[in-house]
Amino acid sequence: MPVRNPLDREIARLAVPALGALLAEPLFLLTDTALVGHLGAVPLGGLGIASVILSTAVGLLVFLAYATTPIVARRLGSGDLPGAIRAGIDGLWLSVLIGAGILVAGLLGGRALVELFGATPEVSEAASTYLLISAWGLPAMLLVLAATGLLRGLQDTRTPLVVAGVGFLANALLNALFIYGFGWGIAGSAIGTVIAQWGMAAVYLVIAARAAARTGVSLKPGFAGVRGAAASGGWLLLRTASLRLALLATVVAGTQLGVTELATLQIALTIYSTLAFGLDALAIAGQAMIGHGLGASDIPRVTAVTRRLTQLGVVGGIGLGIVIAAVSPVAAPVFTGDAAIQRMLPAVLIVLAVGIPLAGYVFVLDGVLIGAGDARYLALSGLTNVAVYLPLLALATAAGTLTAVWTAFGIGFIGARALTLGLRARGTRWIVTGAR
Numbered sequence: 001m002p003v004r005n006p007l008d009r010e011i012a013r014l015a016v017p018a019l020g021a022l023l024a025e026p027l028f029l030l031t032d033t034a035l036v037g038h039l040g041a042v043p044l045g046g047l048g049i050a051s052v053i054l055s056t057a058v059g060l061l062v063f064l065a066y067a068t069t070p071i072v073a074r075r076l077g078s079g080d081l082p083g084a085i086r087a088g089i090d091g092l093w094l095s096v097l098i099g100a101g102i103l104v105a106g107l108l109g110g111r112a113l114v115e116l117f118g119a120t121p122e123v124s125e126a127a128s129t130y131l132l133i134s135a136w137g138l139p140a141m142l143l144v145l146a147a148t149g150l151l152r153g154l155q156d157t158r159t160p161l162v163v164a165g166v167g168f169l170a171n172a173l174l175n176a177l178f179i180y181g182f183g184w185g186i187a188g189s190a191i192g193t194v195i196a197q198w199g200m201a202a203v204y205l206v207i208a209a210r211a212a213a214r215t216g217v218s219l220k221p222g223f224a225g226v227r228g229a230a231a232s233g234g235w236l237l238l239r240t241a242s243l244r245l246a247l248l249a250t251v252v253a254g255t256q257l258g259v260t261e262l263a264t265l266q267i268a269l270t271i272y273s274t275l276a277f278g279l280d281a282l283a284i285a286g287q288a289m290i291g292h293g294l295g296a297s298d299i300p301r302v303t304a305v306t307r308r309l310t311q312l313g314v315v316g317g318i319g320l321g322i323v324i325a326a327v328s329p330v331a332a333p334v335f336t337g338d339a340a341i342q343r344m345l346p347a348v349l350i351v352l353a354v355g356i357p358l359a360g361y362v363f364v365l366d367g368v369l370i371g372a373g374d375a376r377y378l379a380l381s382g383l384t385n386v387a388v389y390l391p392l393l394a395l396a397t398a399a400g401t402l403t404a405v406w407t408a409f410g411i412g413f414i415g416a417r418a419l420t421l422g423l424r425a426r427g428t429r430w431i432v433t434g435a436r
Contacts, residue, residue: 007308011285014157019281021148021160028196029055031172032189033270035179037336041263043186044336046126048266049117050190052251053110053127054134055273056244057102058141063233063240064095065149069284070291070371071229072153074434077295085217087229088150092208093221094229095146099139106135117255119262126186133190140194140201147204150211152288163203171196235375242382246389250409253397261402264344267335268406272352275320279360282313283367290371297433302372306425309364317360324353347403355410358418365421374430381420389413 029051037044068091075084114127148160171193178188212219247269254265286309293302328349332342369378389412396408424430 005308007305010289011282011305011309011312014152014155014285014288015281017157017161018152018284019278021157021164027168027274028171028193030270030274031168031175032193033267034335035175036186036189037263037267039179039185041259041336041338041341042120042122043126044263044266044338045119045123045259046128046186047130047189048251048262048269049114049119049123049127049255050130050134051266052248052269053113053131054138056248057106057138058145059244060237060240061095061098061102061142062145063236064091064098064142064145065152066236066287066370067091067229067233067375068146068149069152069287070373072150073155073288073291073371074295074373076154077292078434082215082217084153085150085211085215086222088146088153089208089212089217089219090222090226091146091149091229092143092205094226095142096139097226099142102138102142103135106138107132110135117252119255120259123259123262130186130190133187134194137194137197140197143201144197144204147201147208150208152284153291154211155288155292157284157288159207163200166203167196167200170199233375235379236370238379239375239382242379242386245386246409246413249390249393250405253393253405254402256397257400257402257405260338260340260344263336263338264341264348264402265405267332267341267345268348268352268402270335271324271331271349272410275324275356276359276363278320279313279316279356279363280367282309282316282360283363283370285309286364286367287371290368291373294372294431294433299431299433302431306365306368309368310361310425313360313364314357315360317357320360321353321356324349324356328353344402348406351403351406352410355414358411358414362414362417362421365425366417369421369424369430372430373432374424377424377430381417381424385413385416385420388416 032047032051033044036047068088071087072084075081075087110131111128114124114131117124117127119127151157151159174192174195175189178184178192179186182188184191209219211217251262251265251269254262286305289305290302293299293305328346331349332345336342366378389408392408392412393405396404
């Protein structure tokens with residue numbers, strides 16, 4: 001890999017602020033995990049179940065950002081700024097409609113979802129408490145996703161960084177106050193996060209309204225645009241569903257192994273998510289740059305961006321893997337005082353460190369193909385990857401160790417994704433130019 005590349009400055013301009021914004025989401029959970037972890041294994045296990053349900057709900061609807069970014073970027077690349085803003089406003093309205101529905105579904109079915117994990121009554125009660133309170137923040141998170149997609153498409157990743165940074169700080173302070181100052185326990189963690197989420201959503205709504213006013217775009221919903229946004233996100237929804245199915249299956253496997261294993265898995269998943277969002281900053285840059293390049297019909301630029309981002313993803317993964325391996329012996333006490341968890345975590349972190357470079361390759365190519373609008377292939381290949389992973393996970397669960405389970409996930413599942421994405425990126429069928 002060359003030391004310098006003409007694209008590096010532009011990649012850094014988009015990826016570095018995106019890194020801070022992306023880290024805010026797992027840092028919300030990282031803060032919750034660290035604070036709740038010192039309450040004991042039962043609250044931490046409950047947080048693990050509730051957080052995977054919440055992240056699944058939000059993750060399934062990440063297309064609100066991922067579908068909006070390339071559409072906005074393509075229209076901006078073709079010179080249609082009002083059309084780009086219009087697409088973003090329609091995405092916000094779609095998030096409002098979906099958010100209302102998912103809030104009702106969460107309140108009505110939250111406890112039933114928790115029971116599906118088969119945890120102990122104490123863990124299930126803690127998970128239900130956290131989940132039913134946190135459901136009130138889901139509509140806010142969907143608004144944040146849609147607005148972030150608009151700004152990324154406009155090649156602006158700095159504003160999401162500022163909003164996410166302030167939101168993270170508010171979340172940390174509120175959680176500490178509510179959990180320990182007021183003595184609300186795991187419920188206090190959920191309340192603090194909900195307040196921070198709605199504060200972020202309010203800021204984004206003001207930003208979107210001002211952008212619409214500057215370009216003369218109406219804030220009223222464009223029903224054709226809303227339908228189009230929903231249709232374009234359908235394949236991305238299926239793609240994300242396959243990823244979330246793999247994650248849910250992994251948590252179920254951890255639940256079957258025991259409370260200690262589940263709590264340890266929660267810490268490992270939190271660390272992995274933090275690293276994944278960090279590497280995904282390159283993918284976000286890819287979404288914006290690839291969409292813009294295709295809108296401008298600049299194929300040489302598109303291929304050059306893809307090649308450079310892939311190089312950076314692998315190198316970044318190697319660096320993160322080295323760091324995780326180095327801190328693995330001393331990381332556990334940061335998250336919990338439970339001795340059994342402290343003994344179990346280091347081995348899992350070593351396997352995690354080995355798989356991170358492969359993940360860097362996967363996340364970058366995923367962002368490139370999303371930016372190109374190649375959602376159908378991402379969806380179908382995602383189903384193939386899950387079909388490969390589930391038998392591997394069953395074998396790992398039968399082995400009876402969390403290290404085996406994480407090996408199946410971090411190397412087996414991610415390896416399958418690397419193969420399917422790599423084969424696609426080597427061809428040219430995903431390169432389609434034009435504003436739409």
